[in-house]
Amino acid sequence: MKQVKIMGVPLSHIDHKTLVKQLDEHVMLEEKSFVITVNPEIVMRANEDTAYMNHLHKANYITADGIGIIRASQLLKDPLPERVTGYDLMIDLLSISNIKGYKIFLLGAHKDVLKRVETNLQHFYPDIQIVGSHDGYFNWDQSDEIVEQVKQADPDLTFVALGAPKQEQWISENIDQFNKGVFLCVGGSFDVIAGDVKRAPATWRKYNVEWLYRLLKQPKRWRRMLALPRFAIRIIKRKLKGSP
Numbered sequence: 001m002k003q004v005k006i007m008g009v010p011l012s013h014i015d016h017k018t019l020v021k022q023l024d025e026h027v028m029l030e031e032k033s034f035v036i037t038v039n040p041e042i043v044m045r046a047n048e049d050t051a052y053m054n055h056l057h058k059a060n061y062i063t064a065d066g067i068g069i070i071r072a073s074q075l076l077k078d079p080l081p082e083r084v085t086g087y088d089l090m091i092d093l094l095s096i097s098n099i100k101g102y103k104i105f106l107l108g109a110h111k112d113v114l115k116r117v118e119t120n121l122q123h124f125y126p127d128i129q130i131v132g133s134h135d136g137y138f139n140w141d142q143s144d145e146i147v148e149q150v151k152q153a154d155p156d157l158t159f160v161a162l163g164a165p166k167q168e169q170w171i172s173e174n175i176d177q178f179n180k181g182v183f184l185c186v187g188g189s190f191d192v193i194a195g196d197v198k199r200a201p202a203t204w205r206k207y208n209v210e211w212l213y214r215l216l217k218q219p220k221r222w223r224r225m226l227a228l229p230r231f232a233i234r235i236i237k238r239k240l241k242g243s244p
Contacts, residue, residue, distance in 0.1 A: 004078045006069060007234060008053060011044050012061045015081040019061060020092045023182050027102055027156045031181040034059045034171055037086040037185060040231035042164050047234075052165050055172035057093035063089075065187075067210075068228060072235045086186040087199065090159055093184070097157060105153050107146065107170075108136035108161025109190040116194040117232030131155055136162045147174050157184045161190040 004145050012019070019035075021179040036042075036059040042057040046053040056062060063084035073080040098103055108118060114135050121128055132153035134146050150158060158181055160167045167185040175183055191197040198208075 002117045004073050004080055006072050006076065007043050007047050007238070009038060009046055009056055010062060011038070011069065011073070011125065013078060013080060014061065014063065014084065016084045016088060016092075016192055018132060019063065020085055020096070022061075023089070023093060023184075024096055026182055032175060032178060032180055033061065033182045034175055035061045035086075035089070035182065036065070037063045037065035037084060037089070037187075038069060038151070039064075040068040040072075041066075041227040044227045044231050044234075045165060049165070052168070055165070055168045058172045058175070059168075062125075065156055068231060072231070075239055079206060086184065087189045087192060089184060090186050092191050093182070094121065094125055094128065094156055098128045101127070101129060102156040103129045103131040103154065105131060105150055105155035105158040106133040106161075106190070108151075108163075108167070108186075109194070110137065111135045113190055113194045113196060116196075117190045120193055120195065136166075143170065143174065147177050151178065155181055157181065159186045159189070160184065161186045161188065163187060 003010040005011070014022075023033060023035070033153055036056060038056070042056075046056050056155055064073070064080050065083065065085045067083060070080055074132055093102075094104070096102065104121075106114060108114070109117065118130055118133060121130065132149060132155065134149060138146065160171055160183060162170055164185075164187065167187070171183045171185065188197060192199050
């Protein structure tokens with residue numbers, strides 16, 4: 001598969017529909033797959049943390065979960081086809097699982113949030129098989145216990161909502177212990193499914209200002225948003241130097 005490198009991060013040149021189809025095939029063939037969706041903040045973090053960059057490089061697919069990544073690829077004259085977000089991937093894979101009987105494991109969020117996620121998923125996807133779950137508030141030395149729990153559940157799809165950089169690190173460090181399954185980083189998607197956070201309306205997403213909607217709803221995110229201008233400056237400098 002063609003890759004587009006942005007500041008050392010190899011993004012998959014793939015659209016949403018094609019990726020969903022490929023992940024479905026991985027499940028049917030009982031193959032392993034590690035999927036990360038990145039935004040400018042994650043790319044900046046990876047450039048400042050070699051260990052984190054190495055975790056990203058272990059993924060089978062890395063997609064653009066932020067319009068800033070798409071704009072950067074266009075500026076660098078190697079455009080990605082479209083945004084492919086973790087939330088949208090999760091929703092489509094849940095729909096497929098509801099039809100095909102794929103087994104689901106949920107990792108992340110507070111215990112009470114996780115309960116609401118499971119309740120809502122069972123409501124919207126009546127035939128879904130949630131074979132296990134674990135909240136995201138655990139000590140890293142408990143990771144082996146969680147790995148064993150996932151192994152026992154034997155899921156086809158594991159949605160990991162620990163937030164960056166923990167979710168990418170957890171999958172990277174543990175995926176070799178599994179024989180099969182799609183492992184997808186989904187960030188704050190559990191909060192949306194639980195009803196605690198409202199996703200930006202379709203119009204905001206259409207005009208690529210979902211980031212602004214999030215900022216207005218969660219002003220505390222302003223510190224995280226500082227990564228955006230820093231990312232833009234780095235991309236412009238690379239454009240001038242002729243490097244990806």
